[in-house]
Amino acid sequence: MSDALAPLLELVRRHREPAVVQAVRSTAAAVVSYVVALRLSSEPAPLTAPLTALLVVQVTLYSTLTTGVRRVNAVVAGVLIAIGFSALVGLTWWSLGLIILASLVVGRVVRAGEFVPEVAISAMLVLGVTQVADTAWDRVLETLIGAAVGLGFNVLFVPPVWIRPASDAITDLAARIGTLLVHIGSESGNATTVEKAAARLHEARRLDNDISEVDAALRQAEDSLRLNPRVREGVLFGLVLRTGLDTLEICAVVLRVSCRTLTDLAKAHGDEPAFPPPVAAALRDLYGHTAAAVESFAQLITAQVTSNAEEAEGRLIEELETARTSRGRLAGLLPGQIDRHPAEWQLYGALLAEADRVLDELSVEKRSARLLEELDRHAHERRARHPRLARLRARLGRRGKAVVNR
Template structure:
């Protein structure tokens, strides 16, 4: 049976949204439903519910809340983080449960026993090697002690903890967590857009008189890029972890290397950009009643910074896009913008040299600004990026080969040892015969 076409107000509303450039609500809902944050939220909820249901079957407690608590702690956003931190999380929860059992048997829950259980949990957490999850020992102990103080049912908390841990681990192994590459790519593109905005502001204001306060404000914006880079680095680390041990990703190493080297390039460029804004600020302090540069020099520098802004954005598109037509077009635009920026930079350098020969005021600031432009152009260079990718891939291949060589050497050593052991027992058998 065919589905009849949509008519009436629903279709009219959808057409109106399209005419106004607004997204379809259903399309937006489906797209948001595929985002890693939404997927991880649903996965954590399902894991907690499943752990609670299993605990109801296996535990004697009427409300085994420790099982879903443990499942929530174990289910991580990536499979790699689950396997690397899951054991420590389980260890912290079990330690907290055991501490709560001891206190429930001895003293129960009072104001002074609460303080004592927190102190004991934090101290014991240092000795059971739970790493950064020491506070979770105290949290688990407080929650368990608050839920029940009956000594006969306290050991059910250990069973619930193990149930939650097993469910959480199996949930992440059987249902692989989402890949967080897209949020990391969006964070990198957002960083590039902020750098482009700063470069465009420099290009717009370099031709006229620049007050010191205005130049200092641009310097402050450039310094804030450091905080943005920290956030992007955190998103990229999460993306790298989501690519490790993920069976749905075929070229995880390549994705990690491309994004990491790309962020390193943008980070270096942001540092150089901050130094360039400091140079312009120092120049503005020296020229409070005149323009920073003559009109012809300012026009050339304005064109240089404009092409640098476009090159930064094209570079971000290149490293965040897969091998598609968009990536090829972005790489072509990047090459064109860099070539034009170099040509314009050389023209501006000639004009600055002529000006310095006539009026050598603040010549060192002029040279510093040209050097900073050269550094950004060098960092964004396509050939340098390709060389860096090859070096990182070769380094990863060597590390992987070294690990395999160690394992192969160990296997050969064990085989020779077994062979020698078998040879030493054979003569004794012949002698006995």
Template structure:
């Protein structure tokens, strides 16, 4: 009986702990923002199914508050530019194969000019969707309205529900890299005392190269953590966390390079 209670308590504690994980928090925040944006758009947009609003909210509610603000600005800008292009084309030509190709070409070109970054295809998508309907004017402004609703709801959700801080995830990535680097160093040191076969030395070289390649993924996790510290009301010493994590990764990167060169030299010696 006591063992069953202990297992049940451990299961509950594990579930509560997982609720605090950044991935779980981000999933719940994105779902709530998209649903709320759809509810608001149903009452304000003239469209029967205003799915642009939840789509925008889902894309706007990014991992961090800093990226949410920048993403919202770029996405709204891309949709507005695409709608303006579609309105201009609809007043001159209809929907044909050559007008469709021309509007895609113009939208992608203008998207790069207005610097909407990864939302360049969104300019062409907005222009095609608006151009393909009959009532261009009503649909164009409805799409702009839905985009604004989704962006506003996404920003509001990030202000009310503070985004997760990814410092713990970045720290675990750096610790895992340091642990694997230490284990490889110990194996190379133990094997260097005797006559190391060429196949073993080559395997250690491949392991060192894999660690070198993993630096990029760890750096991505660290950049995500650094962005989560910007403009986040839950963080008081964001600069300190950023300096400590970045310094640790820079040190590991130098050690990885040195270890890779050492493994390369030992492999050459074993081959000779």
């Protein structure tokens, strides 16, 4: 019995998560639209209404207001195409092809934008539930009911804010970068084969896919912050996460270059360790503290969710200072290594330069400067998009200052 109730209990525990909230909103909108359509439509099973509601209910309020009209146009156009083909030719293999082709063309005509495929999807779904031309107006009415209910749900019941999933994605990305750094540092004192070094290089390259997934989660979070009455300073939250992801992306790129350098060193040394024990220990400390700094940086930029900004910033500063100390010790040991292997001096120098780049990108000063630049850029873009509103704000600001001075 307890095993059967486990999924339900898990859903109750996670009822505040955005994905669960969105699922409940979509379900409720579909059910409400179906109930309304039962009263207003003569169809015994008006499934077009909940279908339209499911397509219209958006993940974020911003996407609802910006894409809702195009989505409704796509659904209505698909319904009308399905009604026309149902009255003329019915459903066959060749009529299905004509329906899809006509839907894609009409979707361009009605300017459905990125929802052009939904014209064909709506037409096929509607054609699947009815082939009776006499119910044409009922289908149009059901579509309008579903669209109205879907838009109403997005306005009255504001979609959830997706900051937490984006923050978790950034934290996971930082953890993967830190894990790779620790593994590279722990293997520096061993006789690393070319195959093993190449495997680490491929692991670093796979971080690009992780960054793409985090970027998609962050774009959804940025949309959920726009025009959302439940969120204050949404622009600032979005810019903090966006600039933080940019920094982690730079660190991932530099880490990939470092893995390439270590692979070249493994090729040059063959079966011998690329670094003697003192150099390997310094490199291990450098990468270990850099990994801790990366994770502390992720905690810092997601502090509006975890509420531990001061602790994360203090740990970040401490780890960066320790990493720079390890970097200095490594720089003092590398000249002796270069004397023994003069042909590899560029590779040893590249390791130091790449470490410097990562430590510089993670610094608190660099983060603050980048955030201020993004805030200024956003303010300039907003003034350029809405010049009259900017002039009105400036005028009200001058009048307010004059009143205060008087």
